[in-house]
Amino acid sequence: MMCPTEFTCAVFAEGELPEAEAREVARHLENCGKCGRLVSAFRGESRMLVQHLQDIDLEESVVVPEFASSSSQSLSVVGFALGVIGLALAFRLSTSILFGLRLPVELEWLNPREWVLGLGVAVNAAIYAIQNADAVVAGAVQTTVLLTLGTAALIGTARVLRRSMTANSILAATVAIGLTSSPSHAIDLRRGAAASIPATETIDDSVVARPDGKIKNIDVAGTIKGDLIVFGDVVIISGTVDGDVIAFARRVEVSGTVGGSLYGAAAILNVSGRVGRNMLGAASNVNLSQSANIGGNTITAGAESVIEGKTQRDLVSAGGMLDLRGEIGRNVHFAGGQLALGGSSRVGGNLGARVGKEENVKIAEGAVIAGKKNVTLNLATPRPSRYLSVSYYVWQIVRVLAAFVTGLILFKLFPAIVLTRVHSGMDWLKAGGIGFIALVTIPVAFIILAVTIIGLPIALLSLALWAAGIYLSKIVVAEFLGRSILKTRSAISLLAGLILVVVAVNLPWIGGLINFLLILLGLGALAVSIYRTRSQEGFAEV
């Protein structure tokens, strides 16, 4: 017999050759010293491999973590539920005791109805969008196209490659780089001639004044015969504009004369000059100082309006607070938090106020109201309980189904995004902390990015991802809950978890807080889980 191949010898050495073949090889070995040595070398190698691989059990010192059995795991789900509900209750109770059923001021931003901050952000975003209209539109179109293509490509590869997270993440990173870099590089900052108008200059036409990359403040000291449309960080109008003024800026100061109407959107709007017709101000703070004179109506919307000057016709104000100390020719309408009429205030017509509480309207001695005073309370007609309407339940079902479909797609595309090993209270606490950081830092980063012009596309993208994360986080928590309770991973367990979560976030009184806590925990756990999936490489030394 010819010498068997090395492969045959190797399999023979392992004792894995079929019997007949093994007999033949054994016979051959009796006469062939070369093959005999090969086989014994293979045997030695196998022995050494077994020894070296198994030695790890003796050499390594392994800390055995405490065993969380399945019964304790389901207990931890109960613990989790109790923890979340308990935390929500405790928070709610303590805040109601301390702050009379209101969130502390520092936490007011958590309140989605807190529209003042929203207004500020919206105004700023609008300003920057308008300031850079050309670049922003180009960037937005580009971003949308790339986003669509990117999503399609991502789903496509996920389909083709089934479940390759690595390929998906590499692709996602590429898409993200493509998305974020191109618009910012594409922005070419060009602004018209000097936007500020010196006192000596008179312009016969309408003016659109925009700042450039360096000079953000615009000072209109000269005379404009037409209208003025102006954007900037700080806009000061000390000259004369015969037509209307439309001003968008962080801060708008009007000390000059506006022949037409003044439309101002800003964080702070100060008017001390003359406005021939109406004044419309949307700003966090609207101040009409004593010297201000508005020929028509004054309309303000914002957190705080202080009206000291004179308005020939009506004053209409909505917002957190109206402090009226000046003279209003006709009626005053107010809707919002608090209304104060100072001693020097004069109202030529009626005073109408719509507030939460009667005592929120304070009228100082000396204030004159020529007409009738009419205070309406917001709380006069209590809304019927939402739990009594059919549409409410229909909407909740729609909500569950929508989340269910989203969840199915999410876990189909990214099966690795599931929560694992979060069953101790400590893990949840960690997740909550990380979630809080994610929840807080991203909007802050968004605002910082949004005020730098080139950052706007990145800011909008990150905001979109943030919003998506908030939505998905609850689905991920629901999936975890369903899986832990039913002990299987299926569409049913996802659905069960979602129903549980939707019921929990709709509980009266504490539902909103549970929602918030679930978002925190979900975001945090999601971040940890994604981080863990990513950090699988680099296994230096066992």
Add this chain to the structure above:
Amino acid sequence: MVEAVAAQKPVGLDFELIYNTHYRRVLNLCRYLLNSPDKAEDAAHEVFLRAQAKQASYNHAFPLSTWLLKIASNYCIDLLRRKTAEHRIFDSDAGESYEPPAQGASPLGEVLAAERGNDVRRALRSLTEKYRVPLVLAYYNELSYEEISDILGVERTQVAVLIFRGKEHLRQRLGESQGKERLR
């Protein structure tokens, strides 16, 4: 009577004890198979949860460790499959025949003996899972080709090829590292 009760209800396993006794071995297997300490820890934990859930299926005729390691192997290989785009990690490639050319490094019985266990394990870790997994099952778990072919879902002959090739790669890596040592 006592026997009858015992037959009806399998002897309840003391899971705390089982866990403490076998955790290290299960964890090491998971580390070998998954090549990631974090993932291995998760996997080891999951393995014990699964074992606890299906204690009833444990056949007392076999050692407990065999049963646990089998659950661990199946679970880890499942994870590897899920992670990879191609579900068929261990199938034969086009150029890979049952009878591979008998060339390349020969068995390194003596050389291997001189190697430190750490070097061997490091070399093992550097292999792709296609070769690493069968080697681990064969030499850490000491499973037969038949058992490995069951777990991996490939032909027994393919298991033989994978192990043969895997050892070839291992020798190569060890040879490289030895060469580097010598250069120093």
